[in-house]
Amino acid sequence: MPSERMLMRGAHVVGEAAVRAGCRCYFGYPITPQNELPEYLSSRLAEVGGTFIQAESEVASINMVIGASAAGARVMTSSSSPGISLKQEGISYLCGQELPAVIVNMMRGGPGLGNIAPSQADYFQATRGGGHGDYRLPVLAPSGCQELAELTFLAFELADTYRNPVMLVGDGLMGQMMEPVVFPDPIDPKDLPPKDWILDGCKGRPPRAIYSLFLEPPVLYQHNLHLQGKYDRIAAKEVRFEHYQTEGAEVVVVAYGTASRIAKGAVNRLRREGLPVGLFRPITLWPFPKEALRQMAQNGIKIAVFELSLGQLVEDVILTVGARSEIYFHGIPGGPIPTPAEVEDYIRSVMSGDGRVGRRVEV
Amino acid sequence: MSQAAMKRIYSMPESLKDTSNHYCPGCGHSVVHRILAEVLDEMGLRERTIGVAPVGCAVLAYNYFNFDMVEAPHGRALAVATGIKRVQPDKLVLTYQGDGDLAAIGTAETIHAANRGEKISTVFINNAIYGMTGGQMAPTTIEGLWSTTTPGGRDLDRDGYPIDISRMLAVCPRTVYIERCAITSPKNIRRAKRAIRKSFEIQMKGLGFSLVEILSPCPTNWKMSPKEAWMWIEKVLERTYPLGVIKDLTESGDGG
Ligand SMILES: Cc1ncc(C[n+]2csc(CCOP(=O)(O)OP(=O)(O)O)c2C)c(N)n1
Numbered sequence A: 001m002p003s004e005r006m007l008m009r010g011a012h013v014v015g016e017a018a019v020r021a022g023c024r025c026y027f028g029y030p031i032t033p034q035n036e037l038p039e040y041l042s043s044r045l046a047e048v049g050g051t052f053i054q055a056e057s058e059v060a061s062i063n064m065v066i067g068a069s070a071a072g073a074r075v076m077t078s079s080s081s082p083g084i085s086l087k088q089e090g091i092s093y094l095c096g097q098e099l100p101a102v103i104v105n106m107m108r109g110g111p112g113l114g115n116i117a118p119s120q121a122d123y124f125q126a127t128r129g130g131g132h133g134d135y136r137l138p139v140l141a142p143s144g145c146q147e148l149a150e151l152t153f154l155a156f157e158l159a160d161t162y163r164n165p166v167m168l169v170g171d172g173l174m175g176q177m178m179e180p181v182v183f184p185d186p187i188d189p190k191d192l193p194p195k196d197w198i199l200d201g202c203k204g205r206p207p208r209a210i211y212s213l214f215l216e217p218p219v220l221y222q223h224n225l226h227l228q229g230k231y232d233r234i235a236a237k238e239v240r241f242e243h244y245q246t247e248g249a250e251v252v253v254v255a256y257g258t259a260s261r262i263a264k265g266a267v268n269r270l271r272r273e274g275l276p277v278g279l280f281r282p283i284t285l286w287p288f289p290k291e292a293l294r295q296m297a298q299n300g301i302k303i304a305v306f307e308l309s310l311g312q313l314v315e316d317v318i319l320t321v322g323a324r325s326e327i328y329f330h331g332i333p334g335g336p337i338p339t340p341a342e343v344e345d346y347i348r349s350v351m352s353g354d355g356r357v358g359r360r361v362e363v
Numbered sequence B: 001m002s003q004a005a006m007k008r009i010y011s012m013p014e015s016l017k018d019t020s021n022h023y024c025p026g027c028g029h030s031v032v033h034r035i036l037a038e039v040l041d042e043m044g045l046r047e048r049t050i051g052v053a054p055v056g057c058a059v060l061a062y063n064y065f066n067f068d069m070v071e072a073p074h075g076r077a078l079a080v081a082t083g084i085k086r087v088q089p090d091k092l093v094l095t096y097q098g099d100g101d102l103a104a105i106g107t108a109e110t111i112h113a114a115n116r117g118e119k120i121s122t123v124f125i126n127n128a129i130y131g132m133t134g135g136q137m138a139p140t141t142i143e144g145l146w147s148t149t150t151p152g153g154r155d156l157d158r159d160g161y162p163i164d165i166s167r168m169l170a171v172c173p174r175t176v177y178i179e180r181c182a183i184t185s186p187k188n189i190r191r192a193k194r195a196i197r198k199s200f201e202i203q204m205k206g207l208g209f210s211l212v213e214i215l216s217p218c219p220t221n222w223k224m225s226p227k228e229a230w231m232w233i234e235k236v237l238e239r240t241y242p243l244g245v246i247k248d249l250t251e252s253g254d255g256g
């Protein structure tokens, strides 16, 4: 049975959802603004007989994830931007070795040490593969506590289904906010379908090896084509997005996560005035909801990209929409959280074409 | 001699796959693979073992060992092994690592796994050089030893001192057993085998972390014949890395 409604902080929602999704292993290293998540799991996993290790670094954490995943567990790690940078080699190995895992990035301002304010500046890193090699991983971008719970569940499902790591991205604002949540049915790890590829001792079967080294060029070539086939299947089947008031809209804001929450407020205010504006919200940043966005763009509407970074999401929008619609861009770096009124101003400016806020993107 | 009196004196351990390996002639890796496999056979643990291969010359160890294995990124074997052991606590989890892997890029993972007292066995191949990448300086390269990146030999002022990671690990309260061995003679090989066995026994008893360091020849990058390489270990390398038990809590009785 789904849980009762509970009022919870975003970071705790992710932890609770992970445990209910059958995750029994967490490895991480402290970094603000996501510490509430490992803190929650340090006691919660103990209650269910799971494993919690505060590792010596993000590098160690992601490699513990590799081990626990190879041994068959549903496993998670979390961090924030600089720590996610350190995990990239391990994420690349997870992809190469086809190991499922969930990685949470509560993004903060960068580059370098940056600050701990909400940011979306790791969009490229997340969607373009921040590590080495030709790989992809699903990137889920929740925009509130209920979705944090549901997408955490989904992340574990996708990871196991495709034997691939999955990343969930949020920020400090999302980790701190309190909202009511109903959790999906809890899963007992014992009831999960058995995995026929894990390492658990070769009793009664030939030994297994999990690796990503393929010295023979034709073999690595085939391995990459095999991975690509999987990524194509994910891209075809796992796209998720939300249309909000886009019906009849002349200006559609494209935004995700925290930026989309702010944009939703602005859209609501403008709609109350009777203005034809809407919001298109990618929920999977990869696979990017190309088809849905392209269909909308065919109606000749104006697309207004809004992101808490300086031109990352907009690149996917340009790649998708091309010259079909006019594309506008407004980005905020470094952490100041814009109000709905500011986004409202941006939308009005796009609508009138006065160029006051944001800029037209030449394609 | 009658057929019945014939004794089988050589056979392939079941824990090794019946295949040829890529190691150079005279390389220590082949010898250590063999004794490790023999120990697993003798202890009946093959089907309960999960091994972690390093990045280094032994990266393909999973092609030779006949038990479950995963390849870790360079240096991270003990973090990977930690993840495995916490999920499969009743298995024998072992890492097989070179000196660059264990004592340079993976130093943090090594020290912290040992210090957490992970119930893991580590076989540490110290050949004082980077084999796989073609003979560059290792953290364990001794003073004066030539490598492709220490053209005049290791210079202590420029390159720092060779690291004795086994002694460093002995300081951690939860390392149970650490011994340094060599494989330069049948006697030494038997000793190394006993040490590996002891390490596995410690793990299966749940006592904590243990490590067996093995001084191992890399004739190729030392630019020596196999025989010269063995002699060089005994005459030179052992002066920096003396053989023997470095720590053994099982004897003092506080192994728990
Ligand atoms: C992150 C990373 N850095 C560097 C390398 C290149 N590399 C592969 S093996 C190795 C050193 C191997 O030396 P050692 O661990 O002593 O093992 P040996 O080959 O001597 O057995 C290096 C530097 C790598 N694979 N990954």
Ligand code: SF4
Pocket (backbone or CB within 6 Å): B022, B023, B024, B026, B027, B028, B029, B057, B127, B131, B132, B217, B218, B219, B220, B221
């Ligand atoms: S290079 Fe050295 S360590 Fe590597 S296989 Fe050859 S002899 Fe062995």
